[in-house]
Amino acid sequence: MLAAVGARAAQIYQYLLKGDPRIEEYPLMVSPVPMTTILLFYVYFVLSLGPRLMDGRKPFDLKKIMVVYNFALVFFSIYIVYEFLMAGWATGYTFQCDPVDYSNSPTALRMVRVAWLFLFSKFVELFDTVFFVLRKKNSQITFLHIFHHSIMPWTWWWGVKFGPGTQSSTCRCPKLSKTLS
Numbered sequence: 001m002l003a004a005v006g007a008r009a010a011q012i013y014q015y016l017l018k019g020d021p022r023i024e025e026y027p028l029m030v031s032p033v034p035m036t037t038i039l040l041f042y043v044y045f046v047l048s049l050g051p052r053l054m055d056g057r058k059p060f061d062l063k064k065i066m067v068v069y070n071f072a073l074v075f076f077s078i079y080i081v082y083e084f085l086m087a088g089w090a091t092g093y094t095f096q097c098d099p100v101d102y103s104n105s106p107t108a109l110r111m112v113r114v115a116w117l118f119l120f121s122k123f124v125e126l127f128d129t130v131f132f133v134l135r136k137k138n139s140q141i142t143f144l145h146i147f148h149h150s151i152m153p154w155t156w157w158w159g160v161k162f163g164p165g166t167q168s169s170t171c172r173c174p175k176l177s178k179t180l181s
Contacts, residue, residue: 050133115164
């Protein structure tokens with residue numbers, strides 16, 4: 001029985017490795033293990049390791065770094081929204097349950113690329129919480145904040161791995177509102 005469970009687990013893992021072949025060459029997209037490891041370390045760092053390392057130390061002054069970081073994220077987010085528009089939102093999607101375009105057309109590949117860029121931006125945004133830890137702004141490290149920053153990359157990894165494009169990409173529209181706020 002244990003062998004059957006192990007065999008079934010191996011089958012499921014092999015299925016998870018397949019996904020959309022167009023995304024295989026992108027960083028972190030071969031397997032869910034590296035992405036999950038990064039996110040587990042993130043949660044461990046912001047809840048345990050980081051506060052312990054900062055115990056007895058002065059908060060870091062990260063104002064200049066954070067200004068550069070925030071401006072870079074704003075411009076990156078604007079670029080991502082622009083790319084989503086050019087890859088389909090404004091150039092061909094009907095918003096009536098279009099199927100994912102699994103072709104290798106330039107437009108489909110552009111959508112794959114921007115879907116991965118969006119996912120990558122979620123990993124970059126983990127630094128929001130790291131900055132809170134280093135600045136000893138522990139009151140800003142809430143359950144909701146950690147949950148949001150850890151679950152967003154994890155859930156979007158699956159979407160990018162198995163179906164980047166069409167309706168799955170329109171859920172990313174809040175990116176624009178976050179950029180402008």
